[in-house]
Amino acid sequence: MPNGRASMCVLLAVCITCVPSFSASVGAGELRLSRSQYEDRVHAVWAGQVIGMLLAYPFEHRVGSVTWVDDFRQPTTWEPLDADCARVDDDWYYEIVALRGFERHGIEMTVEQLGQQWVADSAGSWGSSAQTRRLLAAGVKPPDTGHPRYNPLWYTIGPQFSADIYGAIAPGMPKVAGRLARNLGHIHGYAEGTDGAVFVAGMVSIAFAEKDPRQIVRKAATLIHPSSPYRQCLDMIIDMAEDGATFEKIARAIGDRWHIEYPATNNAVANGGFIAAGVWFGEGDLLKTVNLISQAADFTDADCNAANAGAVVGAMHGTKCLPRRLFEQLNDRIQGDKMGPVTFAPPVDERISDLARRTAAIGEKILDANGARVSMDKIFVPLQEPATQEPERFRLSDLMQYWNPDWELHGAGFGFRGGVRGTTFLEADVLATYPRDEVRGVSLRRSAKLSATPMLSFDVGVDGGRVWRLEVWVNNQRIDQRLVEGDQSGRKWEQVRIDLTQFAGQQVHLRLYQFVLFRNKRPPGTAYWRNLTLR
Numbered sequence: 064m065p066n067g068r069a070s071m072c073v074l075l076a077v078c079i080t081c082v083p084s085f086s087a088s089v090g091a092g093e094l095r096l097s098r099s100q101y102e103d104r105v106h107a108v109w110a111g112q113v114i115g116m117l118l119a120y121p122f123e124h125r126v127g128s129v130t131w132v133d134d135f136r137q138p139t140t141w142e143p144l145d146a147d148c149a150r151v152d153d154d155w156y157y158e159i160v161a162l163r164g165f166e167r168h169g170i171e172m173t174v175e176q177l178g179q180q181w182v183a184d185s186a187g188s189w190g191s192s193a194q195t196r197r198l199l200a201a202g203v204k205p206p207d208t209g210h211p212r213y214n215p216l217w218y219t220i221g222p223q224f225s226a227d228i229y230g231a232i233a234p235g236m237p238k239v240a241g242r243l244a245r246n247l248g249h250i251h252g253y254a255e256g257t258d259g260a261v262f263v264a265g266m267v268s269i270a271f272a273e274k275d276p277r278q279i280v281r282k283a284a285t286l287i288h289p290s291s292p293y294r295q296c297l298d299m300i301i302d303m304a305e306d307g308a309t310f311e312k313i314a315r316a317i318g319d320r321w322h323i324e325y326p327a328t329n330n331a332v333a334n335g336g337f338i339a340a341g342v343w344f345g346e347g348d349l350l351k352t353v354n355l356i357s358q359a360a361d362f363t364d365a366d367c368n369a370a371n372a373g374a375v376v377g378a379m380h381g382t383k384c385l386p387r388r389l390f391e392q393l394n395d396r397i398q399g400d401k402m403g404p405v406t407f408a409p410p411v412d413e414r415i416s417d418l419a420r421r422t423a424a425i426g427e428k429i430l431d432a433n434g435a436r437v438s439m440d441k442i443f444v445p446l447q448e449p450a451t452q453e454p455e456r457f458r459l460s461d462l463m464q465y466w467n468p469d470w471e472l473h474g475a476g477f478g479f480r481g482g483v484r485g486t487t488f489l490e491a492d493v494l495a496t497y498p499r500d501e502v503r504g505v506s507l508r509r510s511a512k513l514s515a516t517p518m519l520s521f522d523v524g525v526d527g528g529r530v531w532r533l534e535v536w537v538n539n540q541r542i543d544q545r546l547v548e549g550d551q552s553g554r555k556w557e558q559v560r561i562d563l564t565q566f567a568g569q570q571v572h573l574r575l576y577q578f579v580l581f582r583n584k585r586p587p588g589t590a591y592w593r594n595l596t597l598r
Contacts, residue, residue: 094235094272094444098423100381101234101442104271105426106419107377107385108231109155111349113397113415114389115366115373116154118350119357122365124328128357133350135392147392151399151411153188154370157225159397159413160184161247165232165425170432174249178205181250188403190329191216195251196405206249211457212465214251215488215495218477219329222248223259223338224367227374230267232426234378235444239433240268241286241452252331254457258293259331261286263371265449266342270378272446276342277304279375284339288454296321296336300343310344314359324499326479327486328362337363341372349376349384459487466494467595470509474498478589485529485579485589493524494592496577504578505590511597512570517563519573521595524556525549529588532581533559536574537566548585556591573597 087096096104117135122128164172164180178199181187187196194216195208203213211217226244233240241261248260265283273279281301287294296317303313314337321333337359345352353369376384393415400410427437436443459475466489476499478486485497487505496505523533527549535543542561549555563571575595579587 089272089446092446094442094446096234096271096442096444098427098437098440098442101426102419102423103381104234104378105231105423106416107380107382108227108267108374109377109415109418109422110382110385110390110393111373111375111377112155112227112370113149113152113373113393114349114385115353115356115369115371116152117149117366118353118389119369120366122357122363123367124362124364126361127359127363127365128354132354132357133386133389135389147394148396148398149393149415151397151402151407153192153402154224154367155227155397156188156402156411157186157192157221157251158228159411159418160186161225161228162418162422162425166421170425170428172247174205174247177247177250178208185405185407187251188405191219191221191251191256193403195221206246206253209249209252209256211253211462212489214253215486215490216327216329217253217457218255218325218331219252219327220256220259220331220334220364220367222250222252222256223263223331223335224364224371225251226260226263227267227371228422229260229264230270230374230378231422232429233264233268233433234271234426234430235268236430236433236435236447237265237268237283237286237449238447239429240264241449245452245455254455255291255293255325255331257455258287258291259335261452262293262297262335263338263374266371266375267378269449270375272444274347274379276345276347276375276379279379280339280343282449285449285451288451288456290454290456292321292324293332293335296332297339300336300339304340304343310340310355310359313340318360322360325477326484327477328479329364329367330477334364334368337365338368338371341368342375345372345376347376347379347384349373350386352376462487462489462494465489466492469511469597470507470595472496473506473508474500474503475505476500485587492593495589496592497589498577498579501580501587504576504580506577507575507592507595509573509597510570511573513563513566513568514598515567517567517598519561519563519597520559521575522556522558522591522593523547524554524591524593526588527551527553527555528585530583530585531587531590532576532578533590534574534576534578535559535561536576537563537571546583547590549588554591556593 168176198208229243230240244260244264248257284297317336341356460472475487478497577590
């Protein structure tokens with residue numbers, strides 16, 4: 064979500080780097096590049112994601128494209144170019160911050176040190192990244208800032224759209240790229256969120272050595288454990304494509320299967336699937352790839368997806384693959400002093416070519432530390448085969464281990480924040496829930512042997528203007544039901560106290576339900592629970 068000031072922009076002429084006489088090649092398990100070729104590919108990673116984002120921005124969280132897009136200046140509420148320079152955007156700002164972190168802390172930068180760089184650079188404008196900024200200000204340290212215990216948007220695309228740089232600094236070394244993406248992606252995501260980072264970083268890394276986009280997708284997918292929903296989405300896409308399904312059929316299947324499971328338009332799994340399908344069918348052509356992603360579905364994070372795919376195409380071919388007219392409109396410049404609610408100090412003022420040079424310098428150090436040979440003008444990289452990472456899984460029911468481990472959570476869904484429906488997360492000592500299936504609702508369950516004077520007590524809350532229905536069951540008997548209704552004054556709480564004397568001394572099964580499917584003048588919303596005790 065970009066912003067910037069026209070007065071800051073400076074027009075700079077830029078030429079597309081010519082391909083040097085030392086030809087890039089792959090042979091005998093080795094990637095061979097001149098240093099200028101490597102820098103040119105990295106330049107294309109940066110510029111490719113900028114071009115992809117600017118082209119697809121009009122379709123972000125909106126209806127998708129139905130016509131060919133090849134121009135930045137489309138009907139939109141935001142002008143992507145301000146006096147012919149690219150405005151700062153989160154699709155590349157967090158990578159700029161990571162680059163500064165590597166320069167400050169070295170190639171072994173930890174996620175804690177990356178967090179320090181986030182604070183110094185005022186990073187964190189939207190989504191899981193804004194949650195990280197809030198948590199850092201509250202004293203929570205990375206990697207906890209991305210963990211589901213603290214970050215309610217851990218499964219969204221923050222790590223995914225920030226991961227291109229980790230592939231760029233580990234060309235031909237997807238295991239290294241994937242490790243960096245996983246570890247550093249924990250600053251604003253976890254599990255599905257960082258699976259997306261691993262996949263994107265892996266594709267960019269592999270693209271330096273592989274020119275078949277289908278192979279890039281196949282190989283990068285193997286970095287992620289098969290138990291992950293993210294990997295299962297990728298496997299579905301690959302299987303369908305290999306069986307002859309069209310891009311359009313696959314895109315519909317991604318939406319039908321994975322956008323239902325993860326309704327938020329910025330979720331990592333479905334958006335990662337659109338990236339994979341776009342790269343697979345894009346034939347290494349930037350405009351075709353970006354247009355496929357823009358047309359994939361309604362209400363996706365199209366600009367972020369196109370940026371990631373643009374970085375993959377850039378890594379494959381270098382700046383010669385970028386549409387010259389669009390490339391030159393960037394004027395080698397990214398500028399801006401604000402992004403959403405966050406003002407930068409100092410403002411962003413970066414040449415894209417300088418970002419490429421500095422990124423390549425970090426990459427050469429990482430390559431050297433991982434067995435590559437970097438000479439005066441040539442780089443020889445021993446190619447890595449992707450290796451599946453250990454699983455990183457988190458289910459919404461796992462939140463109970465941090466909230467109240469005596470109870471189980473059933474039927475919770477990811478939902479959608481921002482005043483639409485509801486979602487499931489922890490907020491300090493409060494559990495928020497919303498059903499995965501609105502017919503069946505959410506339930507908190509526990510079996511217990513009751514005391515001689517048993518009492519069940521808890522607080523329930525609801526957002527202003529919202530409503531949900533509470534039902535309390537003991538064994539097969541419903542002993543309480545009520546509407547939890549909010550007025551317009553904000554979140555409302557009420558205490559529930561239930562005398563269980565009639566079941567004293569018995570082994571019982573307790574169920575507390577949240578239902579949202581019923582007639583009411585108010586729309587349904589998130590249920591909030593706290594202070595759940597049984598004595």
